[in-house]
Amino acid sequence: MKTGKQRALYVLQNFLLIVYAIFALFPLIWMVLITFKSDTEVFTTTFLFHPTLANYQEVLLRSNYARYILDSVIVSGGAVLVSVIVGVPAAYALARYNFPRKEELAFQILSYKFAPEILVVLPLFMIYQKIGLYDSYVGLIWVYQLISLPLLIWVVRGYFEDISVEIEYAAQVDGYSWYQIFFKMLVPLIKPGLVSSALLAFIFAWNSFTFPLILSSNKVYPVTVAIMKYLGTDSAHYGQLAVASTVSALPAVIFALCIQKHLVRGLSFGAVKG
Amino acid sequence: MARIQLENVKKAFGKVQALDGITIDVKDKEFFVLFGPAGAGKTTILNCIAGIAMPEEGVVKFGDEVMNLTDPAHRNVAMVFENYALYPQMTVYDNMASALRSKLYKASEEEIAERIQWAAKTMKMENLLERLPSQLSNGQKQRVAMGRALVRTPNVFLMDEPLAHLDAKLRNSMRTELKEMQANLGSTCIYVTHDFMEAMALGDRIAIINKGKIVQIGTGDEIYYMPCNEFTAQLMGEPQINIFEATVAATNDGFDAKINVCGEEITLALPKDDNVYSKIKEQGMVRCDIGIRPQNVKYSFEPKEGYFKSTVYSYESIGNKSVIVAECGDYQLRMIAPNGLNVEIDSDVYIKLEMDHIILFDFESKEYIVRYDEASFIALAASKEEE
Numbered sequence: 001m002k003t004g005k006q007r008a009l010y011v012l013q014n015f016l017l018i019v020y021a022i023f024a025l026f027p028l029i030w031m032v033l034i035t036f037k038s039d040t041e042v043f044t045t046t047f048l049f050h051p052t053l054a055n056y057q058e059v060l061l062r063s064n065y066a067r068y069i070l071d072s073v074i075v076s077g078g079a080v081l082v083s084v085i086v087g088v089p090a091a092y093a094l095a096r097y098n099f100p101r102k103e104e105l106a107f108q109i110l111s112y113k114f115a116p117e118i119l120v121v122l123p124l125f126m127i128y129q130k131i132g133l134y135d136s137y138v139g140l141i142w143v144y145q146l147i148s149l150p151l152l153i154w155v156v157r158g159y160f161e162d163i164s165v166e167i168e169y170a171a172q173v174d175g176y177s178w179y180q181i182f183f184k185m186l187v188p189l190i191k192p193g194l195v196s197s198a199l200l201a202f203i204f205a206w207n208s209f210t211f212p213l214i215l216s217s218n219k220v221y222p223v224t225v226a227i228m229k230y231l232g233t234d235s236a237h238y239g240q241l242a243v244a245s246t247v248s249a250l251p252a253v254i255f256a257l258c259i260q261k262h263l264v265r266g267l268s269f270g271a272v273k274g
Numbered sequence: 275m276a277r278i279q280l281e282n283v284k285k286a287f288g289k290v291q292a293l294d295g296i297t298i299d300v301k302d303k304e305f306f307v308l309f310g311p312a313g314a315g316k317t318t319i320l321n322c323i324a325g326i327a328m329p330e331e332g333v334v335k336f337g338d339e340v341m342n343l344t345d346p347a348h349r350n351v352a353m354v355f356e357n358y359a360l361y362p363q364m365t366v367y368d369n370m371a372s373a374l375r376s377k378l379y380k381a382s383e384e385e386i387a388e389r390i391q392w393a394a395k396t397m398k399m400e401n402l403l404e405r406l407p408s409q410l411s412n413g414q415k416q417r418v419a420m421g422r423a424l425v426r427t428p429n430v431f432l433m434d435e436p437l438a439h440l441d442a443k444l445r446n447s448m449r450t451e452l453k454e455m456q457a458n459l460g461s462t463c464i465y466v467t468h469d470f471m472e473a474m475a476l477g478d479r480i481a482i483i484n485k486g487k488i489v490q491i492g493t494g495d496e497i498y499y500m501p502c503n504e505f506t507a508q509l510m511g512e513p514q515i516n517i518f519e520a521t522v523a524a525t526n527d528g529f530d531a532k533i534n535v536c537g538e539e540i541t542l543a544l545p546k547d548d549n550v551y552s553k554i555k556e557q558g559m560v561r562c563d564i565g566i567r568p569q570n571v572k573y574s575f576e577p578k579e580g581y582f583k584s585t586v587y588s589y590e591s592i593g594n595k596s597v598i599v600a601e602c603g604d605y606q607l608r609m610i611a612p613n614g615l616n617v618e619i620d621s622d623v624y625i626k627l628e629m630d631h632i633i634l635f636d637f638e639s640k641e642y643i644v645r646y647d648e649a650s651f652i653a654l655a656a657s658k659e660e661e
Binding site for chain 2: 164166167169170171172173174175176177180185188189
């Protein structure tokens with residue numbers, strides 16, 4: 001039986017959690033509500049309005065919104081893919097091999113994230129103009145490595161370091177080649193780290209605004225930049241803006257839900273003497 | 275199965291010389307034990323044989339084949355790692371099957387199942403096959419690591435303290451089991467341990483390793499009765515051998531040894547033994563170190579003829595017997611006593627050394643010189659060798 005004091009504490013706890021949940025979710029809920037409002041009703045603060053799908057029609061059917069989403073998928077997905085292909089071997093090397101100035105190299109990789117994007121984007125703009133990477137998929141995917149690669153390398157490196165090197169030796173003695181060991185023994189063990197860092201890298205790349213704003217114009221049009229279009233020069237269509245934002249948030253959410261089951265930690269525990 | 279040879283193998287990690295000219299010759303089907311203190315380089319020797327570590331100098335041979343440039347996968351060795359190194363994402367069954375599922379050592383699934391059943395039964399872990407390593411205790415993990423090696427038919431089994439984490443009862447039964455299994459499989463086995471009992475019980479031959487060098491190689495009896503120096507003598511035997519200084523003086527018909535007990539000089543006659551006497555004469559020995567095993571030290575709590583007096587430092591049980599440690603000034607004497615004696619610390623104890631069982635070591639170099647009854651121990655070792 002719970003005492004009165006415990007019960008009061010329990011109620012208080014839940015009350016605070018509910019307050020926090022409302023605080024955290026309210027902007028999102030409000031945004032979703034706006035998507036169903038007409039431009040005239042956008043500024044009313046009551047929950048009573050005449051729902052309409054006009055904004056959705058306008059954004060999804062009568063503009064190039066699908067193309068913007070596709071561009072975002074290509075550059076963000078491409079950036080994560082490149083990061084995984086490059087970053088996993090790099091993380092392995094940083095975790096396993098000893099070479100001169102190893103820690104300095106690792107720190108340098110991390111330092112790419114230190115500078116504000118706005119600081120590096122201007123020189124990059126001029127370089128990209130010169131070498132023809134301006135407004136191209138390759139150009140954006142490349143510059144997104146500044147966002148995704150350091151994250152992935154540092155997280156995955158930690159996972160590799162957690163794996164006892166004797167496990168690799170044991171597999172060698174068991175008759176496996178290095179590639180077989182890597183894919184059969186190591187990849188399953190780093191999977192939680194790889195999945196979570198890839199997911200984060202994807203979200204960061206997806207939300208990136210400064211780079212695509214400056215480094216692309218017509219040919220490549222990620223959704224973060226495209227949303228600006230609905231803030232017209234003469235009038236702001238807040239309803240359409242809300243639709244564009246809401247829809248652009250969906251892929252990351254769906255992606256996260258799909259791979260949630262891979263985000264389990266603790267697989268690598270229990271292999272060696274503890 | 276193969277003969278394993280290491281010739282002058284050297285391996286350094288940075289500035290630390292882990293192996294400094296190791297030469298061993300393990301015969302086909304031999305059970306060879308590497309025995310030494312922690313950090314002696316035992317595991318590094320195994321790694322060099324398995325191909326995990328590359329020696330900077332020297333040759334590793336399996337049979338007549340030089341293996342230095344062969345990678346671990348193609349050497350066909352089965353290794354039990356000290357920290358188990360199980361694959362955490364696989365069940366016990368898959369762990370044990372892993373070698374037999376690789377391209378190099380492929381076996382049919384029926385054969386794999388059969389061999390795993392056999393190994394699981396021998397290691398008493400049939401009920402664990404479906405578990406993941408994280409669900410096992412350390413002792414169970416160690417048995418899985420053993421099982422993973424045993425299902426194979428390799429050139430050589432390399433075992434790095436495979437019984438260290440089992441409970442005492444299981445360890446004893448495994449020890450017996452292992453020896454029998456090795457004899458039945460007809461396999462070469464190189465076994466690392468720092469447990470003296472294990473080394474004695476299992477090894478056809480034992481190599482004593484210290485600081486990256488081989489100190490002595492021989493059968494258990496050879497090393498126990500004729501240790502090549504004081505280090506080996508102290509390593510082999512539980513409780514440890516007693517070693518103390520003595521001066522040697524000639525008498526009318528033989529020699530006396532004089533030792534210092536709590537500041538008092540005690541004279542002990544060295545019994546006649548032609549071999550010992552001739553060695554003493556040959557060297558013109560004045561000072562030496564005397565080694566005597568605890569079972570050859572007799573005690574009494576009453577003054578007796580031929581016993582000298584000392585005081586009890588400690589009395590503790592080591593299972594079915596106890597050890598009395600007596601204070602003798604700069605050193606202490608250990609002796610075996612039955613359990614359940616009423617011994618008080620600091621009480622008087624009278625000690626007699628059975629001088630016809632002593633081993634003489636050089637005072638300076640601490641090397642073995644001679645022991646009593648040497649010929650019979652050489653004969654004993656030779657007869658074991660023939661078997």
